[in-house]
Amino acid sequence: MNIWAYILKRIVLMVPTLLGVIAITFAVIQFVPGGPVEQMMQELKGRAGVHESAGGASQYRARQGLDAERVKEIQVLYGFDKPPMERFILMLKGFATFDLGRSFYHHADVWELVKSKMPVSLTIGLWTFFLTYLISVPLGIAKAVREGSRFDVLSSMAVLVGYSIPGFVLGVFLLVLFGGGSFLQWFPLRGLTSDNWEMLSPAGKVLDYLWHITLPITASVAGSFATMTILTKNTFLEEIRKQYVLTARAKGLSENKVLYKHVFRNALIPLVTGFPAAFIGAFFAGSLLIETLFSLDGLGLLSYESVIRRDYPVVMGTLYLFTLIGLVVKLLGDLCYVWADPRLQFESLAK
CATH class of the missing domain: 1.10.3720.10 (MetI-like)
Incomplete structure (x- = not known):
């Protein structure tokens, strides 16, 4: 086996290793509580409670949570309206071209x-x-x-x-x-x-x-x-x-x-x-x-x-x-x- 054949073989073996690491981490993330959607909901609730703390009705609404339409908007914003498998495939397509996505927190690539x-x-x-x-x-x-x-x-x-x-x-x-x-x-x-x-x-x-x-x-x-x-x-x-x-x-x-x-x-x-x-x-x-x-x-x-x-x-x-x-x-x-x-x-x- 010459050097180029060895390098090619190792590169081919890198692909399943890389996919395995990414897949396991992605699967674990799906079960971690307190994701970006939940954090945004809590942030919006806090803002509503502070901004309208003087009004009893508004304060009661903030405690009850956000309406379904707002939650749907947040899920679409972060891409969580799609099934996990579809999100995983889209992420892999981006990784193939070194498109790593956009940060939820920093709002930057x-x-x-x-x-x-x-x-x-x-x-x-x-x-x-x-x-x-x-x-x-x-x-x-x-x-x-x-x-x-x-x-x-x-x-x-x-x-x-x-x-x-x-x-x-x-x-x-x-x-x-x-x-x-x-x-x-x-x-x-x-x-x-x-x-x-x-x-x-x-x-x-x-x-x-x-x-x-x-x-x-x-x-x-x-x-x-x-x-x-x-x-x-x-x-x-x-x-x-x-x-x-x-x-x-x-x-x-x-x-x-x-x-x-x-x-x-x-x-x-x-x-x-x-x-x-x-x-x-x-x-x-x-x-x-x-x-x-x-x-x-x-x-x-x-x-x-x-x-x-x-x-x-x-x-x-x-x-x-x-x-x-x-x-x-x-x-x-x-x-x-x-x-x-x-x-x-x-x-x-x-x-």
Whole structure:
């Protein structure tokens, strides 16, 4: 099986997976109480009660509820006048052309909402992903080479302490200590840029951006180091103890050549396979608390608010995008696996 046949097969298998996730979520939504129709009815009742609270007859009417015609209008407005299966098929047709629908709450196109929130989530996710690998992999290699030394013990303690502190708690601590809480005011409390960002020079914009993301990225990255560092260390230790390393040393090769020419390539394989999970985890997991704490209006906050407000087009649209991204990244991870170890064949991955 060549690479293009493997990619085509994986893309074909993505379709039922994507349909299954969407179908299950859509079915669950049908049984969740307090949908958009009910919320709009309650809002209209509240407005009527407040606006006409002085009149006894009007107050009695508000308590009795809305008339059937008004309820029918609300159902037509949100598309709930159609049977569930018809709504599901219409939604799938829209997803096929990346028409994610229109938000009930924001009264805007879902795709436009996602694009407007994407820079915040990209900032948190990409910085977390790259910093985790750029720091954890060299640190793990250094710990493997110096196993049992004071450096190995102290760095393990530091990494585990950072892992044990939740990112949200660390974020609160950083805000209190450096964000103008009870001590120092070195960093801003909220946002990705200052109010006068457009007026700054190009260098000033870069510095302002880095100044704003320092605290949220620190809170997001701190807990991600432990797993990757320990994985790197254990993988390198396993390779260092194999027979081919002893043979390379016996031939007189320098330690750096043995480590980076022979060990590194083989030890890279488990790290490459962890790329998709690490990327998706950094991009989506935990972003809600960080975004809320630092007042960053990103995808995590949008998804949470859409669930609370029963904004179903946003819920289904973001779920579709997140699932699709996850499947594509998983495919890229498998391709990187074969690139890192040419001994593997696509037939073995396809099983």
